[in-house]
Structures are given as C-alpha cells and as structure tokens.
Amino acid sequence: MLKIVKIGGNIVDNPEKLDRFLVDFAALEGDKILVHGGGRVATTICRSLDIETVMIKGRRVTDEQTLKVVTMVYAGLVNKTIVGKLQRAGCDAIGLCGADGQLLRSVRRAPQPIDYGFVGDPEAVNTGLVDRLLSAGLTLVTAPITFDAERGELLNTNADTVASALAVAMAGGNPGKGASSDPVTVKREVELIYCFEKKGVLRNVDDESSVIPRIGRGEFVRLQAEGVVADGMLPKLENAFRAIENGVARVVICSAESISEPGYGGTTLVK
Amino acid sequence: MLKIVKIGGNIVDNPEKLDRFLVDFAALEGDKILVHGGGRVATTICRSLDIETVMIKGRRVTDEQTLKVVTMVYAGLVNKTIVGKLQRAGCDAIGLCGADGQLLRSVRRAPQPIDYGFVGDPEAVNTGLVDRLLSAGLTLVTAPITFDAERGELLNTNADTVASALAVAMAGGNPGKGASSDPVTVKREVELIYCFEKKGVLRNVDDESSVIPRIGRGEFVRLQAEGVVADGMLPKLENAFRAIENGVARVVICSAESISEPGYGGTTLVK
Numbered sequence: 038m039l040k041i042v043k044i045g046g047n048i049v050d051n052p053e054k055l056d057r058f059l060v061d062f063a064a065l066e067g068d069k070i071l072v073h074g075g076g077r078v079a080t081t082i083c084r085s086l087d088i089e090t091v092m093i094k095g096r097r098v099t100d101e102q103t104l105k106v107v108t109m110v111y112a113g114l115v116n117k118t119i120v121g122k123l124q125r126a127g128c129d130a131i132g133l134c135g136a137d138g139q140l141l142r143s144v145r146r147a148p149q150p151i152d153y154g155f156v157g158d159p160e161a162v163n164t165g166l167v168d169r170l171l172s173a174g175l176t177l178v179t180a181p182i183t184f185d186a187e188r189g190e191l192l193n194t195n196a197d198t199v200a201s202a203l204a205v206a207m208a209g210g211n212p213g214k215g216a217s218s219d220p221v222t223v224k225r226e227v228e229l230i231y232c233f234e235k236k237g238v239l240r241n242v243d244d245e246s247s248v249i250p251r252i253g254r255g256e257f258v259r260l261q262a263e264g265v266v267a268d269g270m271l272p273k274l275e276n277a278f279r280a281i282e283n284g285v286a287r288v289v290i291c292s293a294e295s296i297s298e299p300g301y302g303g304t305t306l307v308k
Numbered sequence: 309m310l311k312i313v314k315i316g317g318n319i320v321d322n323p324e325k326l327d328r329f330l331v332d333f334a335a336l337e338g339d340k341i342l343v344h345g346g347g348r349v350a351t352t353i354c355r356s357l358d359i360e361t362v363m364i365k366g367r368r369v370t371d372e373q374t375l376k377v378v379t380m381v382y383a384g385l386v387n388k389t390i391v392g393k394l395q396r397a398g399c400d401a402i403g404l405c406g407a408d409g410q411l412l413r414s415v416r417r418a419p420q421p422i423d424y425g426f427v428g429d430p431e432a433v434n435t436g437l438v439d440r441l442l443s444a445g446l447t448l449v450t451a452p453i454t455f456d457a458e459r460g461e462l463l464n465t466n467a468d469t470v471a472s473a474l475a476v477a478m479a480g481g482n483p484g485k486g487a488s489s490d491p492v493t494v495k496r497e498v499e500l501i502y503c504f505e506k507k508g509v510l511r512n513v514d515d516e517s518s519v520i521p522r523i524g525r526g527e528f529v530r531l532q533a534e535g536v537v538a539d540g541m542l543p544k545l546e547n548a549f550r551a552i553e554n555g556v557a558r559v560v561i562c563s564a565e566s567i568s569e570p571g572y573g574g575t576t577l578v579k
Binding site: 082085086105108109110111112113114116117118120121122124125129130131132133134136137138139166169173175182184186189190191 | 353356357376379380381382383384385387388389391392393395396400401402403404405407408409410437440444446453455457460461462
C-alpha cells in the first residue's frame with residue numbers, strides 16, 4: 038500500500054510538532070510520499086520584501102513576486118528542512134516540486150471569475166518517475182509548486198489538491214480534466230491521509246472524542262443534511278470522496294499527532 | 309562521457325545570459341549535471357530581512373538565519389527556476405540539494421582559524437543515486453547546499469567545490485578527506501567544465517583572444533612563475549588539477565557563452 042500523507046501550515050509552522058510528526062512519519066512502513074503546504078513563512082517574507090499578500094476565499098493570489106517567494110519558501114526552505122529532518126530520522130527522503138522531472142504538470146487557472154495569478158490546477162503526474170523513485174527505496178517529499186510545461190511556468194498549487202492528484206494518478210486514474218498522457222502505466226493500491234487540526238470528522242465540533250470512524254457517500258449526504266459537516270470540512274470531504282471514486286483505496290482525515298496510531302485515530306472515508 | 313558543468317553568480321544573476329546558457333546546455337549531448345551558485349539574490353533577501361551579510365576571503369559567513377535564506381534562494385528559487393527553464397528547453401531536469409537522497413554528504417568546517425558558521429566541505433557523494441537518475445534519462449541540477457548526516461544539518465558549500473566533488477566521485481575517486489562509504493561502485497568517464505567570467509586562462513588578462521588552449525601541471529608551474537596565473541585563478545586551477553589527479557578525464561575552464569563551441573572555446577587542463 039502506497040501511503041500519501043499531506044500536512045498543512047499548522048504542522049509546518051510549529052518546529053516541535055513538525056519534528057514529532059516527521060519521526061512518526063519516518064517510522065511508517067512501506068512506500069510513502071509526503072506533501073507539505075507552505076505555512077506562514079511565505080507571508081512573513083512577503084511582508085519583509087514589501088509584497089502585499091492578497092487572499093481570496095482562503096487562497097493566496099500569486100503575482101510574479103509572490104511566486105518567487107513561494108517557490109523559495111515551499112520548494113526551498115520548507116522542503117529541504119523536511120528532507121534533512123527525515124534523513125536524520127532514518128528515512129531516505131528526496132524533495133521535489135512539480136517541475137522536477139515534470140513530476141506534476143498543471144495548467145494555469147483561467148482568470149475568470151477570480152484571477153489568482155500564477156496558480157495552477159494539476160493535469161498530469163509523471164507516475165513513471167514516482168514509481169521509479171519509490172522502487173529505489175526513496176520517500177518523496179513534494180512541495181505544492183506545479184509546472185505548466187506548455188508555458189514553462191512554475192505555478193502555486195493548493196497542497197490538498199496536489200496530494201489528491203498524486204493519489205489518483207498513482208492509483209491509475211486521471212488526476213486532471215484533460216487526457217493523461219504518461220506513457221508508463223502505474224496502478225498502485227493507494228491510501229491518502231489528510232492531516233489537519235482536528236482528530237477527524239467530529240459528530241460534535243467541540244468534542245475531540247466524537248470522531249466518526251467511517252463515512253461512506255450515503256453517510257456523508259446524511260451528515261450534510263444534519264449540519265454535522267459544514268464550512269471548511271465540506272470541500273475537504275468532497276475532494277476526498279472524489280479521490281475514492283477515482284481509484285484511491287482509502288482516504289483518512291486525521292490529526293498529524295495520531296499518524297502512528299492504528300487507523301491513524303481519524304475518520305476513514307470508504308466507497 | 310558524463311559532463312558536469314558549473315555556473316556562477318555572473319550567469320545566475322543575469323536572466324538573459326542564463327536563458328541563453330540553458331538553451332545551449334540543454335542541447336549538450338549525453339549525461340550531464342549542472343551545478344549552480346547562488347548569486348546576489350541571497351544578499352538582497354538578507355538585507356530585506358535585516359540579516360547582516362559577512363564575507364571573509366570572498367566566502368559568505370553563514371549563521372542560522374543566513375542558512376535559511378541560502379537554502380530558500382539556492383535550493384528553491386534558483387534551482388527550480390533553472391529546472392523550469394531546462395524543461396521548457398526540452399531537457400528533462402531534476403533539481404536537488406545535498407540532503408536529497410543524501411546526494412552530497414559533508415562535514416561542518418572547523419571553527420578555527422575562521423568560523424564560517426554553517427559551511428560544509430564535501431565528504432561523500434551518493435554515486436549510486438546519481439547514476440540511477442542519469443540512467444533514467446534525467447539531468448541533475450544541483451544547488452550548493454550539502455548535508456551533514458551525523459548532525460542532520462544542511463550546510464552552505466562553495467559551488468566550485470560541489471562540482472569537483474561530484475566529478476571526482478563519479479569518476480570513481482574519493483571526493484573527501486575521510487573514507488567514502490558508498491556501497492555502489494560507479495566509475496564513469498567525466499568531463500568537468502567550469503564556466504566563469506573570462507573565455508579561459510588568458511596569457512594576457514586584458515586580451516580575451518589570448519586564451520591558452522591546453523595546460524598541464526608543468527605548464528601551470530611555469531605560468532605561475534611567469535606571473536601569468538595569479539590571484540583568483542590560482543585556487544580555481546589548483547582545484548581543477550586536483551580533480552584531474554583524482555580520476556576526472558578532463559577539466560575545462562571557459563565562458564558560459566562558449567558552451568556550444570567545440571572544446572568550449574576555453575582552456576583544457578590535462579594530466
């Protein structure tokens with residue numbers, strides 16, 4: 038089972054949590070890929086360089102200067118810091134962004150209705166390269182920077198989306214809207230693990246012990262109707278179900294702190 | 309013949325020269341590795357972040373904050389920008405630093421006589437990984453950040469030294485002072501190409517047409533005695549001869565603008 042784990046800013050920004058998580062991640066058995074977000078460092082650097090940070094609906098608008106900063110911070114500082122820590126923990130990690138070996142090809146998002154600038158949506162994964170690196174015993178650490186091969190542009194991309202594109206592609210599905218054109222056919226059993234602030238999908242948002250262990254599509258519809266699942270959890274779950282419906286064997290939503298527990302102590306989504 | 313090409317700040321800092329060089333580099337046939345320096349961007353970012361830049365004998369003193377900036381700029385911005393441009397030029401590039409797959413292990417330099425901070429000297433190369441990536445048709449783009457595996461630290465490293473360590477190791481030699489411990493034995497025919505400001509070693513430093521086409525150790529000693537070779541050229545040539553004497557087939561010193569010419573229009577050092 039190939040494990041693809043995504044961590045966000047709440048872990049990346051906290052050195053102690055990050056260290057603890059990476060030791061647990063290093064101990065996970067089998068082939069694995071870590072996808073990381075960027076965290077607040079990019080915003081701090083932008084501020085120091087007098088680059089205005091504009092967020093629309095929680096997503097960063099990426100102009101040319103901001104693209105340089107996120108490339109530096111995500112693909113440089115965060116990525117290589119994680120690789121160094123994993124190597125120290127005995128995990129043979131290699132850090133890549135979407136341009137490396139055209140790992141993650143994307144297309145720049147249309148400027149309507151909202152112009153996010155240099156932001157891309159994944160279109161294809163170089164599954165042959167991923168497979169070759171994993172088979173060589175390497176663990177991939179992936180920064181959320183993708184590559185528009187037509188224009189030769191680096192593009193800022195949502196890390197949740199990168200993780201699900203990788204998972205779908207490695208499971209033999211098509212991660213984008215266009216035709217996937219990778220010559221090598223890879224079809225692995227894939228588990229996608231989203232780490233976030235809570236322990237899982239909670240029946241009662243104020244009670245961390247109310248984790249719902251398993252949710253199928255039918256249950257998801259019921260939970261929406263009951264108002265148990267709402268706000269930021271909705272797109273996350275939609276994304277997760279799309280992965281399952283495109284060949285990913287299992288998707289888990291859990292806390293980064295529970296990654297060493299059986300079933301990761303979170304919510305498992307099933308078909 | 310494996311070609312290892314090093315470019316410095318004079319190319320990295322000049323987008324037009326960089327673009328032209330990368331198109332020429334992409335067209336070079338056979339297996340190849342590009343090692344790049346950092347350029348002035350790191351100094352600019354340090355200034356914006358109120359981090360003082362201290363240079364001793366032309367080398368950057370790297371404190372903890374400076375290490376973060378050079379990791380960002382060298383392994384992030386510069387590395388991924390080059391990878392994107394090479395991909396666009398039809399060259400299947402993958403960008404790495406020394407921590408990735410423990411590509412370049414180093415030891416932190418002793419604080420006496422000068423404390424350069426987080427600066428490392430190469431000790432071992434993961435030649436098996438380099439060989440595997442090259443055999444998969446990939447071109448390596450290497451940032452001058454190495455990895456102290458004992459301490460789990462990223463270290464800033466001179467790009468000339470990174471290039472010669474890679475060249476010596478891939479030719480089957482030992483790039484460091486300690487024992488090389490890589491289990492895979494790799495022994496390639498290697499050509500090391502240093503690109504710098506001049507067309508080559510000049511008989512008359514003011515006359516770009518006075519390139520000396522070939523220099524052996526004997527000739528090098530004579531040129532030193534005559535005062536033709538002096539100043540910054542001395543350590544560069546010493547480094548180059550050390551590479552040749554440790555198994556590298558050929559070392560060329562030339563201008564990045566001449567990389568598509570036969571013999572690179574520069575000075576070839578021979579045993």
